[in-house]
Amino acid sequence: MKRQVVGISHVATPLALREQASFSPGQIDDAYRALIAGGVAIDMVILSTCNRTELYVSGAWTLADILTFWENWTGIERGLISDGLYWYQDDEAVRHLFRVAAGLDSMIVGEPEILGQVKGAYQRAQQAEVAGSLHRMFQMALKVGKRARTETLVAQNAVSMGHVVVELAQRVFGALRGRRALVVGAGAMAELVSRHFRASGVEDLVIVNRTHAHGQALAARVGASAPLWSDLRSEMARADIVAVATKSADLVINEMLAKRAFHDDANRIRFLFDLSVPRNIAPAVAHVGRQTFVYDVDDVQAVVAKNQAERMREADAVGHIIEEELKVFKESMGATHVGAVIRSLQERAEAVRRAELTRMMAKLHHLSDEDRALIDQATRLMVNKILNDPVASLRRWAGAGDQHSLATALELFDLEREAEKPTLRNAQSLNSPS
Amino acid sequence: MRALVTALYITGALLSVLGFYRPRVLKWAMVCTSAGLFWQSAYLVQVARSTGQIPVTTLGSWGSVFVWVIVVLALTALWVSQGRYRAMAGFLLPIGATFWLVDLSMASTGHRLHLSGWLPLHIGLATLAVVGLLLSAVMGLMYTEKERELRQKSVEVFYYRLPALQEMDRWSARFAAFGLGFWLLALLAGHLAETTVARPPFSPVVQVWSLFTAAMYVLYFALRVLRGWRGRPAAVMVMVLFLLVLMNLLALTLS
The missing domain is CATH 1.20.120 (Four Helix Bundle (Hemerythrin (Met), subunit A))
Incomplete structure (x- = not known):
């Protein structure tokens, strides 16, 4: 029974099409209910986020069946998404899910949200009782996602402006709890940075804005104090971190102001971020005081780019984890399947032996009970010995992951692989919205 | 081997x-x-x-x-x-x-040396002192490397791998305090070793240099406390001061 994934993602499909092709949570629940009600012998997990929509399917459906299902539920025409569509089967499908869970397939490599989204998608399918034989695959994917983030640096280092500002401050001051941060401005960037400071433990946050009312409003939203614009110099003197994000066309902090503000404690470490375009902090401020760092937008962006490159370097290590876990997955699936195959083979042989023995005993009614017991034992031993070599071979193939030989054996003995059977449901196929 | x-x-x-x-x-x-x-x-x-x-x-x-x-x-x-x-x-x-x-x-x-009297204690204390002062200098070196990357706005390995600047600054001072404390105790034990054996183990040059080294570390702490020396100046100073410690070992070699 093959596993397959059909999907589109941010890599090759534009947002407008991704929007049309996505499933809302309600649609997913309805689609699962329809699968259950229709009794379709298919296991499915739908992963639909802003960056991707993927249908993981285990069962006898073809690509055309899956696309029809997708079209019927979202209304998207397959021709529209065909350019960016991908379709992976068996090992490639598992590897793809592992990559997605590890964040390697994300727009920002290593981003943490996707792991929660994979988990959510799986839990939703499980609650609807349609995950079935995909259970193990998703459990392993969640494990891969966790390993990637704990054993490698793929999720380390900030990759957004706001995060990098906080990260830079942490690389200088360590924990920001107890530090004093001053944010100059009350616009969107000022609010973003203020929220990041708050989230990273800055307790003493001050907002200074030319229009005091706007500063007060932002301060109220983020839990900061909002002194007057005229207090800027004294607030600069007290702050460890200063972030300036205004729309002013002129300098807000010039060399003279910085000299007056930092005069009393020239040895103190201070980090100034100029997040404004045009710049609001004079470059010469970096030379005021022995321990003053000034980073403008380009400097922060350079750190963002460097952090992204660092994450990409970790992708190789994550790739090793994925291959390791893929091997474990294949081995565990092989062991599961071969157990069922061997049981099936033994049951079939035992059924033949019993049928023949019963037929023979009906003709040999003059035999004593002891003779009957001897014949019963001899035939059982005979069957066991005949099956011994094939069973050993099946176990060996499973251990080596030799799916081809296993498939040949199944064909040869006409056996069903119980472990791979998708969840059986009662009625006929229902491949459309109810 | x-x-x-x-x-x-x-x-x-x-x-x-x-x-x-x-x-x-x-x-x-x-x-x-x-x-x-x-x-x-x-x-x-x-x-x-x-x-x-x-x-x-x-x-x-x-x-x-x-x-x-x-x-x-x-x-x-x-x-x-x-x-x-x-x-x-x-x-x-x-x-x-x-x-x-x-x-x-x-x-x-x-x-x-013949190990007797106060000499083993002196050697033990001096070893701890040199270890502490070395760690202080290493923290200073780490500080200057990371600070250089941040100042040049070219974040490379030290930005990612080393602790925060202020943490390294604090640890550098702590190790220096640890080292100086044992250095002073070692001086005392060394003095006692000098007075209790027939043949003094240390030359006057070593003794004077050891006192000078201790005085320089005291000056370092005075600058930290009184003048607010932190960060790069303090880091450079502990590295230079460790050279005095090495000179002390050199003086021992020549004595």
């Missing part, structure tokens, strides 16, 4: 530096250095058994013990420390390997 230790320590040191770029090789740095430590320990035990004394009676043998302590500290940083303090090993192991090579070249120099 010493050639084997040399090979293992140099390999461990190179791998620990490579670990800044590829953190996964640090486990191999640990393996090589641990093996080197094992064989060096065996070597020290062998020397102790053959001489019947703790191997600190010449500057060369003391150097060997000092390297042993540095390597133990570096391995502790690798094994125990989580995150950015592991990078300290990338500084300590090359320094340890360098000391080891220098020590090999001067193994037979310096007169042999």
Whole structure:
């Protein structure tokens, strides 16, 4: 029974099409209910986020069946998404899910949200009782996602402006709890940075804005104090971190102001971020005081780019984890399947032996009970010995992951692989919205 | 045996530096250095058994013990420390390997001391003092490297691998305080050792230089407390001051 994934993602499909092709949570629940009600012998997990929509399917459906299902539920025409569509089967499908869970397939490599989204998608399918034989695959994917983030640096280092500002401050001051941060401005960037400071433990946050009312409003939203614009110099003197994000066309902090503000404690470490375009902090401020760092937008962006490159370097290590876990997955699936195959083979042989023995005993009614017991034992031993070599071979193939030989054996003995059977449901196929 | 230790320590040191770029090789740095430590320990035990004394009676043998302590500290940083303090090993192991090579070249120099009275205590305290002051200088070196990257706005390995600047500044001062404390106690024990033996073990040059070194560290703390010296000036100062400590060892060699 093959596993397959059909999907589109941010890599090759534009947002407008991704929007049309996505499933809302309600649609997913309805689609699962329809699968259950229709009794379709298919296991499915739908992963639909802003960056991707993927249908993981285990069962006898073809690509055309899956696309029809997708079209019927979202209304998207397959021709529209065909350019960016991908379709992976068996090992490639598992590897793809592992990559997605590890964040390697994300727009920002290593981003943490996707792991929660994979988990959510799986839990939703499980609650609807349609995950079935995909259970193990998703459990392993969640494990891969966790390993990637704990054993490698793929999720380390900030990759957004706001995060990098906080990260830079942490690389200088360590924990920001107890530090004093001053944010100059009350616009969107000022609010973003203020929220990041708050989230990273800055307790003493001050907002200074030319229009005091706007500063007060932002301060109220983020839990900061909002002194007057005229207090800027004294607030600069007290702050460890200063972030300036205004729309002013002129300098807000010039060399003279910085000299007056930092005069009393020239040895103190201070980090100034100029997040404004045009710049609001004079470059010469970096030379005021022995321990003053000034980073403008380009400097922060350079750190963002460097952090992204660092994450990409970790992708190789994550790739090793994925291959390791893929091997474990294949081995565990092989062991599961071969157990069922061997049981099936033994049951079939035992059924033949019993049928023949019963037929023979009906003709040999003059035999004593002891003779009957001897014949019963001899035939059982005979069957066991005949099956011994094939069973050993099946176990060996499973251990080596030799799916081809296993498939040949199944064909040869006409056996069903119980472990791979998708969840059986009662009625006929229902491949459309109810 | 010493050639084997040399090979293992140099390999461990190179791998620990490579670990800044590829953190996964640090486990191999640990393996090589641990093996080197094992064989060096065996070597020290062998020397102790053959001489019947703790191997600190010449500057060369003391150097060997000092390297042993540095390597133990570096391995502790690798094994125990989580995150950015592991990078300290990338500084300590090359320094340890360098000391080891220098020590090999001067193994037979310096007169042999007779361990009696206050002298063993003096040597023990002095060892702790030099270790503390070395760690302070290493923290200073780490600080200046990371600060250089941040100032040049070109974040590379030290930005990612080393602790926060202020943490390193604090630890540098703590190690210096630890080292200075033991240095002063070692001076006292050394003075007592001088007065209780027939043949004084230390020359006046060594004694004066030791006092001068202590005075310079006191000056460092005075500048920190009174003038607010932090960060780069303080980091550079502890590195320069450690050169005074090395000069002290050189004076011992020449005495």
